[in-house]
Amino acid sequence: MPILMYHSVSDRPNAETKPLAVRPSTFAEHLSYLKESGFTPLTMAGLAALLHEENDRSLPERPIVVTFDDGYADFHREALPLLRRYDFPATVFLTSGWVSDAGKDAAGRPLDTMLTWSQVREAASCGIEIGGHSHSHPQLDQLSDHELRQELWRNKALLEDRVGTAVSTMAYPYGYSSVRVRREVRRAGYRAACAVSNALAADRHDELALPRLTIAENTSMKLFSRAVEGSRVPLIYLRERMLTRGYAVVRRTRYGLRKVRGLV
Numbered sequence: 062m063p064i065l066m067y068h069s070v071s072d073r074p075n076a077e078t079k080p081l082a083v084r085p086s087t088f089a090e091h092l093s094y095l096k097e098s099g100f101t102p103l104t105m106a107g108l109a110a111l112l113h114e115e116n117d118r119s120l121p122e123r124p125i126v127v128t129f130d131d132g133y134a135d136f137h138r139e140a141l142p143l144l145r146r147y148d149f150p151a152t153v154f155l156t157s158g159w160v161s162d163a164g165k166d167a168a169g170r171p172l173d174t175m176l177t178w179s180q181v182r183e184a185a186s187c188g189i190e191i192g193g194h195s196h197s198h199p200q201l202d203q204l205s206d207h208e209l210r211q212e213l214w215r216n217k218a219l220l221e222d223r224v225g226t227a228v229s230t231m232a233y234p235y236g237y238s239s240v241r242v243r244r245e246v247r248r249a250g251y252r253a254a255c256a257v258s259n260a261l262a263a264d265r266h267d268e269l270a271l272p273r274l275t276i277a278e279n280t281s282m283k284l285f286s287r288a289v290e291g292s293r294v295p296l297i298y299l300r301e302r303m304l305t306r307g308y309a310v311v312r313r314t315r316y317g318l319r320k321v322r323g324l325v
């Protein structure tokens with residue numbers, strides 16, 4: 062099943078968010094296509110709950126999950142009204158330290174204007190699931206065990222406290238995880254977590270490393286439809302997927318070297 066990954070939805074993204082931004086008109090086209098093609102939208106939590114059930118028949122016809130990373134303010138301004146118009150639930154993976162009015166909890170360096178807590182609550186009241194995306198958006202696989210736990214637990218606790226609902230899913234910043242990261246994610250109480258890897262999610266995937274399809278500025282409607290139909294994964298995705306896989310080895314080595322040197 063396809064799990065789509067969006068970031069900014071804006072006609073005027075800044076230089077940093079532009080490569081992964083889509084125009085609101087393009088996003089509307091995507092939703093319209095998915096509706097007309099008979100996809101059943103689910104939140105990540107909804108999908109996780111169904112994956113935990115015994116029989117496969119519990120999955121609806123053509124399930125699809127639409128997710129947004131980081132928590133940009135344009136989610137509230139541009140994406141939310143469209144999701145409501147098409148009656149599409151979705152999941153926003155929120156970096157708690159980046160929230161506009163995070164105050165004393167502010168951490169990391171947000172890439173653009175971010176959502177406020179009241180906008181997050183409003184989205185949640187419209188059926189949008191709020192999932193975790195770490196507290197300060199670090200590369201989780203490069204952190205010490207202590208820092209890693211802090212990032213996961215603080216994010217989850219803040220979201221649950223400010224939004225008032227249980228947080229059971231998360232997405233790894235930059236898509237980076239490792240066996241160690243996934244073990245801590247499970248300990249923190251997450252049922253499902255998303256990576257990037259640009260493939261369709263299938264039974265063989267670990268629920269704590271569900272792959273997603275990157276939807277970006279350069280994703281044409283043709284590429285989009287081919288990707289969600291899964292009939293043939295477009296070449297651009299295959300190339301990225303190979304890069305991601307090779308890069309995991311490099312990252313594990315890098316963490317190992319830093320650990321030997323006592324840096325983590």
Ligand SMILES: [Zn+2]
Binds near residue numbers: 130234
């Ligand atoms: Zn992110």
